[in-house]
Amino acid sequence: MYQYSIYELNRVLVDDQAAGEFVYAISGDRGTSFGLQVIVMPAALEAWAAANGRALTASEEYAVAKMRLFQAFDEGEIPVTAKAAREVRLVVDESNLEALLKLLGIRSGLTARVLPLARWKGRSVGMGDLFFGVVRVGRAGWRGVKRRPSRRG
Numbered sequence: 001m002y003q004y005s006i007y008e009l010n011r012v013l014v015d016d017q018a019a020g021e022f023v024y025a026i027s028g029d030r031g032t033s034f035g036l037q038v039i040v041m042p043a044a045l046e047a048w049a050a051a052n053g054r055a056l057t058a059s060e061e062y063a064v065a066k067m068r069l070f071q072a073f074d075e076g077e078i079p080v081t082a083k084a085a086r087e088v089r090l091v092v093d094e095s096n097l098e099a100l101l102k103l104l105g106i107r108s109g110l111t112a113r114v115l116p117l118a119r120w121k122g123r124s125v126g127m128g129d130l131f132f133g134v135v136r137v138g139r140a141g142w143r144g145v146k147r148r149p150s151r152r153g
Contacts, residue, residue, distance in 0.1 A: 002027065002028055003027045003030055003033075004025065004036075004069065007023045009023075009062075010023070014041065017042045019041055019042050020040035020042075020065065021037055021039055022037070022039075022040070022065040023035045024038065028080050034082030035085065036085050036090070038066075038069055039091050040061055041092060041093040041094075043093070043094065044093045045061065048098075067103050068090050068091075068092050068096070069090065
């Protein structure tokens with residue numbers, strides 16, 4: 001089991017373009033941690049914006065990077081040591097952007113609203129898990145996951 005948290009967000013040059021770099025602190029033993037990069041390629045964001053008439057918001061870009069991290073956890077791409085992590089660079093590009101947006105409920109031609117709670121793989125994802133949850137949106141409006149009232153007294 002891994003524990004992770006966002007460590008830093010940067011703009012870095014990749015192929016002479018400013019890409020979004022999201023660095024997560026990953027720990028497999030809760031004692032030591034190492035950094036793991038997720039790079040969001042600008043060409044993918046620009047192509048999506050051109051096709052959809054709007055750019056992704058900063059929150060949506062962050063959510064896509066987090067979903068790429070979740071995907072890497074699910075597919076066993078996360079290394080177990082800091083040395084191995086130096087060789088791994090997770091990328092969001094034209095080949096996977098649309099699929100990651102679909103997981104977030106953002107579909108082409110639709111406007112999304114950011115809410116503090118979304119659903120991912122059938123489970124509730126709160127602010128601590130996703131930071132910004134992007135929910136499914138329809139042409140007639142949006143709907144999100146409603147929080148249940150607390151049963152604590």
